[in-house]
Amino acid sequence: MTFIAKPRLHHPSLVKNKAGFTRRDYEGAVSTLCAGCGHDSISAAIIQACYELDILPHQVAKLSGIGCSSKAPTYFVGASHGFNTVHGRMPSVMTGANLANKNLIYMGVSGDGDSASIGLGQFAHIMRRGVNMTYIVMNNGVYGLTKGQFSATADKGSISKKGVANADASIDMVSMAILMGATFVGRSFSGDKHQLVPLIKAAMAHKGAAFLDVISPCVAFNNHAGSTKSYEYVREHNEALNRLDFIEGREEITADYAPGTATTVRQHDGSILRLRKLGEEYDPSDKIAAMKRVQEGLASGEVVTGLLYVDPSPVDLHANLNTVDAPLNTLQTGDLCPGPQALERINASLR
Amino acid sequence: MPPTITAVNDFVVKFANVNGSGSASANELFARSILRMGVPVSPRNIFPSNIQGLPTWYEVRVTEKGYLGRRGGVDLMVAMNPQTWAQDVKEIEPGGYLFYDSTKPLPSSAFREDVNVIGVPLTAICNATYTDARQRQLFKNIIYVGALSVLLDIDAKEIERLFGEQYKGKEKLLDSNVKALNLGRDWATQHLDPGAVKLKVRRADNVGNRIFVEGNNAAALGAVYGGATVCAWYPITPSSSLAEAFANHCKRLRHDKGTGKAKYAIVQAEDELASIGMVIGAAWNGARAFTATSGPGISLMTEFIGLAYFAEVPAVIVNVQRGGPSTGMPTRTQQSDLLSCAYASNGDTKHVLLFPEDPKECFEFTAEALDLADRLQTPIFVMTDLDIGMNHRLCQPFQWDEKRAFDRGKVMTAEDLEAGKTFGRYLDVDGDGIPFRTYPGTHPTKGSFFTRGTTKDEYARYSEQGPVYVRNMERLQRKFATAAKIAPQPQRYSSPKATRYGVIYFGSTSPAMDEALDHLEADGNHVNALRVRSFPFSQVVEDFIHEHDRVFVIEQNRDGQLRSMLMNEFTLDARKLVPVLHYDGTPITARFIAADIAKKLGQLKVVPFDKAAS
Ligand SMILES: Cc1ncc(C[n+]2csc(CCOP(=O)(O)OP(=O)(O)O)c2C)c(N)n1
Ligand code: SF4
Ligand SMILES: [Mg+2]
Numbered sequence: 001m002t003f004i005a006k007p008r009l010h011h012p013s014l015v016k017n018k019a020g021f022t023r024r025d026y027e028g029a030v031s032t033l034c035a036g037c038g039h040d041s042i043s044a045a046i047i048q049a050c051y052e053l054d055i056l057p058h059q060v061a062k063l064s065g066i067g068c069s070s071k072a073p074t075y076f077v078g079a080s081h082g083f084n085t086v087h088g089r090m091p092s093v094m095t096g097a098n099l100a101n102k103n104l105i106y107m108g109v110s111g112d113g114d115s116a117s118i119g120l121g122q123f124a125h126i127m128r129r130g131v132n133m134t135y136i137v138m139n140n141g142v143y144g145l146t147k148g149q150f151s152a153t154a155d156k157g158s159i160s161k162k163g164v165a166n167a168d169a170s171i172d173m174v175s176m177a178i179l180m181g182a183t184f185v186g187r188s189f190s191g192d193k194h195q196l197v198p199l200i201k202a203a204m205a206h207k208g209a210a211f212l213d214v215i216s217p218c219v220a221f222n223n224h225a226g227s228t229k230s231y232e233y234v235r236e237h238n239e240a241l242n243r244l245d246f247i248e249g250r251e252e253i254t255a256d257y258a259p260g261t262a263t264t265v266r267q268h269d270g271s272i273l274r275l276r277k278l279g280e281e282y283d284p285s286d287k288i289a290a291m292k293r294v295q296e297g298l299a300s301g302e303v304v305t306g307l308l309y310v311d312p313s314p315v316d317l318h319a320n321l322n323t324v325d326a327p328l329n330t331l332q333t334g335d336l337c338p339g340p341q342a343l344e345r346i347n348a349s350l351r
Numbered sequence: 352m353p354p355t356i357t358a359v360n361d362f363v364v365k366f367a368n369v370n371g372s373g374s375a376s377a378n379e380l381f382a383r384s385i386l387r388m389g390v391p392v393s394p395r396n397i398f399p400s401n402i403q404g405l406p407t408w409y410e411v412r413v414t415e416k417g418y419l420g421r422r423g424g425v426d427l428m429v430a431m432n433p434q435t436w437a438q439d440v441k442e443i444e445p446g447g448y449l450f451y452d453s454t455k456p457l458p459s460s461a462f463r464e465d466v467n468v469i470g471v472p473l474t475a476i477c478n479a480t481y482t483d484a485r486q487r488q489l490f491k492n493i494i495y496v497g498a499l500s501v502l503l504d505i506d507a508k509e510i511e512r513l514f515g516e517q518y519k520g521k522e523k524l525l526d527s528n529v530k531a532l533n534l535g536r537d538w539a540t541q542h543l544d545p546g547a548v549k550l551k552v553r554r555a556d557n558v559g560n561r562i563f564v565e566g567n568n569a570a571a572l573g574a575v576y577g578g579a580t581v582c583a584w585y586p587i588t589p590s591s592s593l594a595e596a597f598a599n600h601c602k603r604l605r606h607d608k609g610t611g612k613a614k615y616a617i618v619q620a621e622d623e624l625a626s627i628g629m630v631i632g633a634a635w636n637g638a639r640a641f642t643a644t645s646g647p648g649i650s651l652m653t654e655f656i657g658l659a660y661f662a663e664v665p666a667v668i669v670n671v672q673r674g675g676p677s678t679g680m681p682t683r684t685q686q687s688d689l690l691s692c693a694y695a696s697n698g699d700t701k702h703v704l705l706f707p708e709d710p711k712e713c714f715e716f717t718a719e720a721l722d723l724a725d726r727l728q729t730p731i732f733v734m735t736d737l738d739i740g741m742n743h744r745l746c747q748p749f750q751w752d753e754k755r756a757f758d759r760g761k762v763m764t765a766e767d768l769e770a771g772k773t774f775g776r777y778l779d780v781d782g783d784g785i786p787f788r789t790y791p792g793t794h795p796t797k798g799s800f801f802t803r804g805t806t807k808d809e810y811a812r813y814s815e816q817g818p819v820y821v822r823n824m825e826r827l828q829r830k831f832a833t834a835a836k837i838a839p840q841p842q843r844y845s846s847p848k849a850t851r852y853g854v855i856y857f858g859s860t861s862p863a864m865d866e867a868l869d870h871l872e873a874d875g876n877h878v879n880a881l882r883v884r885s886f887p888f889s890q891v892v893e894d895f896i897h898e899h900d901r902v903f904v905i906e907q908n909r910d911g912q913l914r915s916m917l918m919n920e921f922t923l924d925a926r927k928l929v930p931v932l933h934y935d936g937t938p939i940t941a942r943f944i945a946a947d948i949a950k951k952l953g954q955l956k957v958v959p960f961d962k963a964a965s
Binding site: 063082125343 | 560561562563564572575576577578580581583604605607610611612613614615616617618620621622624625626627628629630631632633634635636637638640654655658748749750751752753755756757789790791792793794795796799800801802803804805813
């Protein structure tokens, strides 16, 4: 695999967003993943979300673990810094990065092997700590990069490409995230960009630990009959609880909603989440109800998608640590070093 | 009965207590009061991996000459723990003293013929004075300090002054402690012969302006002065008190005066994998970050350490070493993580290690490590150990130059990028092997790059080309050579007489070595000495080895790890480096070093070097 630079010719018709960037400006290097890999669709959704949010590309910090999915940050927002860390340990690196500079936008990308198998511990703890970030798991039920072994999210009884049934219980990342204290939790499907893009935008606007479990079929190793993470299976079993319209605080609300068909959640940053109801009553701010509904889905074999849980006023790690407003990485010698006089006093106290 | 030991300002007192009985502060009070009389002391905690109920010891070496290493042997045992009685009594030097609670009579078989016995009915005194069980236990400790002060001629005024400082504003506590102290003093004055113990403290002026501090506390302060803003850690003895001290220092020194907000972030991580990950993330993003740990933590961190080496991310790791392998001897000291740190992680990796000798250098080297990590863009290990980290040690006062500013190393700013400077993340622009980096978020269109543990070219572009890989690995070697020049340089001590013999030592061995050098010199065994203060080794180290026929390498581990590193890094005749190894978990002593070197010198002198080497 080699690095392929994308030609940077801008088509004059590409429309600039409010920040003055075209959609192309949010792209990265050309993907080297398999044609049809769900991960590429998710990268495209991230690009679309960043473009629509008018984000300054260099204000994003992209972090990932190891895996096909963890390669994805190379393929979006090329003008930002990225960090491909070690397998399963991206959460700690992202936590540290976030501590150093609270002002960047943190995008963590991981796989189901990376986050549910080797990295389940770090996954749990980053949610507990309320790191202000968007954490996306590109969930294909297998280890793509090491050629198709089951991951910990593979459903019990699902069949591998080689015909072997998975005997172990699966880990549901959405349940984990809610249980561990994530304050924004959704699930979507790489093949449904209309659902996915607004979810990513809302997650990025959320000032706390936002998690998205995105089912992302692996065409090379897990897209056959008997798999529960194939395109066909997910399309057939997708049970969307709501449709999200993400409205930035400064935007005017133009869409009309018939009474009783939508719920509104205003996030702390002023952004508004309009959740269009799809059939059943569902209140995503009720954590216990959310856990119940997700468990029901798991029991009945539905892939429950949508915005599943949100706490619109989260308290993030920096708030808990009561850190100064300026990013810690901007503090200089004068701000941090107490100097020789203070040291003299300390010396005196040690005699 | 051998002659009773008689000594002024030069003896060892050992307290045998039960863990969790409140003896620690009383014993420390004893040590400090002697220090206040101008007589250097060197105390050491010997404690089990347990919270309550198990034996614990506190050994105080009183040393007018200022020999701060452990001496070995006990002149006066304060035996307060029935569980370890036999072992404690056995340890006393012939002609020494046994101080014990004589409330319950003991059979004569419990004592030794050649040891002077001083009984004080501590329990009886307590029971007669206090009704509360906890008070009975706590004040028993103060009462024995009182009795000892009479026996050893320790000035009670100094103890009262220490109480005054400790219980400032808490008059009730102050009064009750002074009262307990006097209970012990009065009993001893009334019932004991003042000459019963011929170990005496006499006022001197040998402490000067030195400070008395634990290495972990000092290293934590070094992290504050060196500008660390992120500390991520996971509790492990003997390093936990370092992170806790950092929190305490920050509470006083690092809150914004106006808003009260913190100019630091401390996270107790879920494990050491996470703590080093957080350090790497923070440093990648331009903050100064460190972690404190011990051997098992290092084992967990190794994959990340390799990433930081190869992706060139700064990190500071203070390793307060303890006895290994595995859980090993968690509350005992060793210098046994040298190899696991120097070459930590898979592939060809090498790391910078600093070896502080005392709390003063713990302070300096931790601050320095934060500069070096930024300058070299790589992990820096501060290799202390339990002996320095968890014991109060007398050392020179901390110093800080008013004009000193953090050296952030080669960082390209938005202005540099705007001015059109070429940015290649892994491009060696001036031959020192160190490339420029940018912090995330620096510039809208220039200077971004992808950080990864896989091979990349000078412009941080992914590559699987052999020549690209080799170029990068060679540059890392150049960077390592730069490290050898800018890390703390070795210190040389020359014997007054020309000699063919040298010794190399490092870290907490220092005070014992200083003393051993005096012993050796006095016995006519002349040796030159070199204290190694960092790895990679400076050229000075190789020169020193070549200047001598034989070099003793003094270490507190089984395998001669520093010696292995010397063999690995230089081209040497293996017979030239003679290992002197002490690794039973107790701090190395001058007695051991001098005796072992004298023995080996004797053997060497029998066989002339030329013949031995052929
Ligand atoms: C410590 C360690 N163990 C094993 C590997 C090998 N490895 C690389 S990627 C991977 C699994 C990735 O699976 P997942 O996170 O689901 O990503 P996908 O490729 O499916 O997108 C494994 C086991 C590694 N890189 N590091
Ligand atoms: S192996 Fe699977 S996960 Fe990896 S790129 Fe191919 S389709 Fe995607
Ligand atoms: Mg996967």
